[in-house]
Amino acid sequence: MIRVVLPAHLQTLARVPPEVQVHVDGIVTTRAILDALERRYPVLQGTIREHGTLKRRAYLRFFGCAEDLSFKAPDAPLPEPIARGSEPFIVLGALSGG
Amino acid sequence: MSKVRVLAGTRKGAFVLESDGKRTHWHVSGPFFGGWEVYHVKGSPVHPNRLYASQSSSWFGQVLQRSDDGGKTWEAMGNKFAYAGDTGTHQWYDGTPHPWEFKRVWHLEPSLTDADTVYAGVEDAALFKSVDGGKEWNELPALRTHSTGAKWAPGAGGLCLHTILLDPRANGRIYTAISAAGAFRSDDEGVSWHPITKGLHSNYMPDPTAEVGHCVHKLAMHPSNPDVLFMQKHWDVLRSDNGGELWTEVSGNLPSDFGFVIDVHAHEPETIYVVPIKSDSEHYPPDGALRVYRSRSGGNEWEALTAGLPQKHCYVNVLRDAMAVDTLHDCGIYFGTTGGQIFCSPDGGDRWQAIAEHLPAVVSVEVQTLP
Numbered sequence: 001m002i003r004v005v006l007p008a009h010l011q012t013l014a015r016v017p018p019e020v021q022v023h024v025d026g027i028v029t030t031r032a033i034l035d036a037l038e039r040r041y042p043v044l045q046g047t048i049r050e051h052g053t054l055k056r057r058a059y060l061r062f063f064g065c066a067e068d069l070s071f072k073a074p075d076a077p078l079p080e081p082i083a084r085g086s087e088p089f090i091v092l093g094a095l096s097g098g
Numbered sequence: 099m100s101k102v103r104v105l106a107g108t109r110k111g112a113f114v115l116e117s118d119g120k121r122t123h124w125h126v127s128g129p130f131f132g133g134w135e136v137y138h139v140k141g142s143p144v145h146p147n148r149l150y151a152s153q154s155s156s157w158f159g160q161v162l163q164r165s166d167d168g169g170k171t172w173e174a175m176g177n178k179f180a181y182a183g184d185t186g187t188h189q190w191y192d193g194t195p196h197p198w199e200f201k202r203v204w205h206l207e208p209s210l211t212d213a214d215t216v217y218a219g220v221e222d223a224a225l226f227k228s229v230d231g232g233k234e235w236n237e238l239p240a241l242r243t244h245s246t247g248a249k250w251a252p253g254a255g256g257l258c259l260h261t262i263l264l265d266p267r268a269n270g271r272i273y274t275a276i277s278a279a280g281a282f283r284s285d286d287e288g289v290s291w292h293p294i295t296k297g298l299h300s301n302y303m304p305d306p307t308a309e310v311g312h313c314v315h316k317l318a319m320h321p322s323n324p325d326v327l328f329m330q331k332h333w334d335v336l337r338s339d340n341g342g343e344l345w346t347e348v349s350g351n352l353p354s355d356f357g358f359v360i361d362v363h364a365h366e367p368e369t370i371y372v373v374p375i376k377s378d379s380e381h382y383p384p385d386g387a388l389r390v391y392r393s394r395s396g397g398n399e400w401e402a403l404t405a406g407l408p409q410k411h412c413y414v415n416v417l418r419d420a421m422a423v424d425t426l427h428d429c430g431i432y433f434g435t436t437g438g439q440i441f442c443s444p445d446g447g448d449r450w451q452a453i454a455e456h457l458p459a460v461v462s463v464e465v466q467t468l469p
Contacts, residue, residue, distance in 0.1 A: 007157070007158075008133075009133060009134065009155065009157065009158055010158060012132075013158075013161065013174065043161075043174045045177070045178070046159050046160065046177045046178060047158040047159055047161070047177075048158075050159070051177075051178045051179075051180060052178075052180055057157065057158065057159060058156075059156055059157040060157065060158075093157045093158075094157065
C-alpha cells in the first residue's frame, strides 16, 4: 500500500486522518497515486489537481524521500521507498503567514 | 412562532445564526468549513432545510457543499465547473486578452420551484446550473459567449458574476450582474442574453455610456414587482421600472453614492436600503460612521439609520452579498461587515443590534424565515 500524507484542510474535507493508504497497480507514479486517491476519496477531485487539465494546483507541492517530486513527469516512477510504502508521498500546501 | 435563520459566509468559514421571531437572542453555530473562504450560503425556498454553500480556497480550489438539515450536517457535491466549448478570452486588467479561467463560485441562487435546481454565478464570469442538487454543473454558455464577452474586464475583486435574480412569475426571465461588465437579462431561461445598461453612466470608461464595462455591484428586486429593479453601481444608485431597459439615477441626498449592497423591504416594494461607502479608494463609511440609508420612495430621498450602529471610528466595509431581509411582519434587515459583525434590525431599520461580533470578515448574508 502507498502511504499518502494530506494537508489539514483536505483531511477535514475527506474526513480522514493525516495519512491514508491507497493501492496502486503497476508502476507507482504521481498520476497513479493521485488517481487511486481520487477513486477512494472522490471529494478530493479538483482539490489537488485541476479538473480537466489535471495540473497540480499552484499552491501545492509533492514531496517524498526528502525530494521535491512536484516537477517529476506524472508518469515517471517514484522512488522505491514510496512504492514500497516505507516512505509517504506528501501533498503539501504553501505556507501562509500573517 | 416563526423563527429566522441567518446564513453567513465569511473569509474563514460559514456560520448559522438562529433566533425566534423576536430576533433579540441568537444562537450561533459554526464555523463550518473553518479556514476556507465561503462566498455564499443560500437556502432553497422550496425546502428551506436544503442549503447550498460555496467553499473555496486558493490552495484547494472550489468545493460545493449541501445540507439537507438546515446546516447541521453537510455533504460535498460536485465541484467541476467546466466552461462549455472554446473559452476564448476576455480583457485583462491591462487591456490585453486573457483566457477565461474558473476561479470560484461567488453566488448560489436556488430555484424558486425545485429544490434540486440551483444556479451558480462564478469567476471568471459565467452562469452554471445544476438540476440534481449540486452533483453536476453545466454552463449556460450564451451569457459568457455573448458578442460583448471579449470586452469584459475584471473589477478589483475579479471578473465575477455575483447577482442572479429569478423572476417569480416563472416566465423564464433571469437577471445577472457582473463586475465589471454590467447587467444582463435573459427572457428564455438563459438560452440568450442581452445587456441592460441603458441609462448607466460610468466615468471610468472611455465611453461612459458604453453597452458593457459598467461595474454593477448589486441588483435587487421585490418579488411583487419584478419589473422594478434597483442597482448599486460602483458609483450611483439607480432604478429601472421596465426590467432594466432603462435606468435612472436615484442617489439623491446620499452622502456617497458608492457602495456595494442594496436590498428591498419585504413588504414595501418602494422601501430600499443601501450602505454608503466613502469612495472606491477608501472602502469604509463616510466620517467613520456606519449608517444604513433607507428610502421609502424608491430612491432620491434617503434617511440615515444609525440607532445601534457604531458612529465613530468605524472603518469596515459591507460587501455586495452581505445584506438580506426576512419576511416577518416587522421586516428584519441584516448586514455583515468586513470587521466580522452581523447587524440585525427587527423593525425595518429603525433600531440595530449586533447579533454576532468578531467573526472573520463577512462576505455574504442570507436570511430564511421559517415557520
